[in-house]
Amino acid sequence: MELGLDRLLADPVLRAPLDGRRVAILGHPASLTSDFRHALDAVASCDDLQLTAAFGPQHGMRGDVQDNMVETPDERDDKLGIPVFSLYGEVRRPTDAMLDTFDVLLVDLQDVGTRIYTYLTTLLYVLEAGAGAKKSIWVLDRPNPAGREVEGSLLRPGYESFVGASQIPMRHGLTLGEAAAFFRQRHRLDVDLRVIPMQGYDPGAAPGFGWSAGSRPWVNPSPNAASLNMARVFPGTVLLEGCTLSEGRGTTVPLEVMGAPDLDGDAVLAEMRRLAPDWLRGGRLRRCAFLPTFHKHAGSLCHGLQVHTDFDGYDPTAFKPYRLVNVFLKAVRHLVPDYAIWRDHAYEYTSGMSPIDVIDGGPGLREWVDDPAATVADREAMLRADEAQWVEERRPFLRY
Numbered sequence: 001m002e003l004g005l006d007r008l009l010a011d012p013v014l015r016a017p018l019d020g021r022r023v024a025i026l027g028h029p030a031s032l033t034s035d036f037r038h039a040l041d042a043v044a045s046c047d048d049l050q051l052t053a054a055f056g057p058q059h060g061m062r063g064d065v066q067d068n069m070v071e072t073p074d075e076r077d078d079k080l081g082i083p084v085f086s087l088y089g090e091v092r093r094p095t096d097a098m099l100d101t102f103d104v105l106l107v108d109l110q111d112v113g114t115r116i117y118t119y120l121t122t123l124l125y126v127l128e129a130g131a132g133a134k135k136s137i138w139v140l141d142r143p144n145p146a147g148r149e150v151e152g153s154l155l156r157p158g159y160e161s162f163v164g165a166s167q168i169p170m171r172h173g174l175t176l177g178e179a180a181a182f183f184r185q186r187h188r189l190d191v192d193l194r195v196i197p198m199q200g201y202d203p204g205a206a207p208g209f210g211w212s213a214g215s216r217p218w219v220n221p222s223p224n225a226a227s228l229n230m231a232r233v234f235p236g237t238v239l240l241e242g243c244t245l246s247e248g249r250g251t252t253v254p255l256e257v258m259g260a261p262d263l264d265g266d267a268v269l270a271e272m273r274r275l276a277p278d279w280l281r282g283g284r285l286r287r288c289a290f291l292p293t294f295h296k297h298a299g300s301l302c303h304g305l306q307v308h309t310d311f312d313g314y315d316p317t318a319f320k321p322y323r324l325v326n327v328f329l330k331a332v333r334h335l336v337p338d339y340a341i342w343r344d345h346a347y348e349y350t351s352g353m354s355p356i357d358v359i360d361g362g363p364g365l366r367e368w369v370d371d372p373a374a375t376v377a378d379r380e381a382m383l384r385a386d387e388a389q390w391v392e393e394r395r396p397f398l399r400y
Helices: 004-010 012-018 039-044 118-133 176-186 228-242 265-275 321-335 355-360 364-370 376-397
Strands: 022-026 050-056 075-077 082-086 104-107 136-140 192-196 257-260 284-290 302-308
Touching: 004 012, 004 039, 004 136, 004 192, 022 039, 039 050, 104 118, 118 136, 118 176, 118 192, 136 176, 176 192, 176 376, 228 257, 228 302, 228 321, 228 355, 257 284, 265 284, 265 302, 265 321, 302 321, 321 364, 321 376, 355 364, 364 376
Parallel strands: 022 050, 022 104, 050 082, 104 136, 136 192
Antiparallel strands: 075 082, 257 302, 284 302
């Protein structure tokens, strides 16, 4: 498999349209060539490219800033002598001054295939900025480690935020190159967009099912995206960021576990199996205990579950992480009706809404969990309708 970045670097014909134009890069620590050179250094080494600026998304261009809502300042790359602008600091969108530093922006971001992952929103924001300033945006495509599967409710109008900027489901099944083409059409952007596609990428091939497992090492695209297993379960476990229950931040397996000090893991798992056995297929659940060293429940032993997809029998078509965490929350509500599940604080600079509603892109999940009369069949019917709609909407944009 050849990445978009590798193809651009290897082929002078692909680079020819960049001749005489100022080039900037939007990247992060996982923006690496197949031989592990960072995109900034690799592009700077091309004599026919004029690198004038760089941009970093949430967590930074080269560094790993922990946790959400921790901003990154602008800086300067002393080695290359270019400014490195933060798109997760004082601004989320490129300013006019930032846009004046380049003619073409190369977007080389490793995504994880989940709507809430902010690199997807940053992509939309730079496409919008490029359209307004008549700049060219080139997306150097990379794999979607979560594969082609689709899951989750569509984001509801009025619930747009930095963790959900368009009406797509939680698990969207697109590469960033495909998402860029979708955004251009959906948001009616008059932007000069070019995608350098991968070659040899098969998102349905085992054992990676979206990732070249065994041939491409995993490099964290953000500090808590610590494994391929995390990328596969993240469309579900990310919901816990809006809950008092821990998603494992502050442990060595962030966003792969879920629990709390006052939870009975065995009872919750039994209730999940009773309520929705079909929602637990494809992966494996293991009762576990974990002790976060920071974040929620820091210093307290939590009891709960770990979600596994890192085994030979993993079935991506059967595995439904979003539904799995939906029923996890429903099971907690059934077992302890007055459990304080939902957090109440400003989430990703959005006020006036419950964090879980911001994350899920609407109130549907919270209302379903809290309604004692709402059934798994009710939720399944709604999700299937949204997912079927999205499968048809994304079809024209699939490249692989």
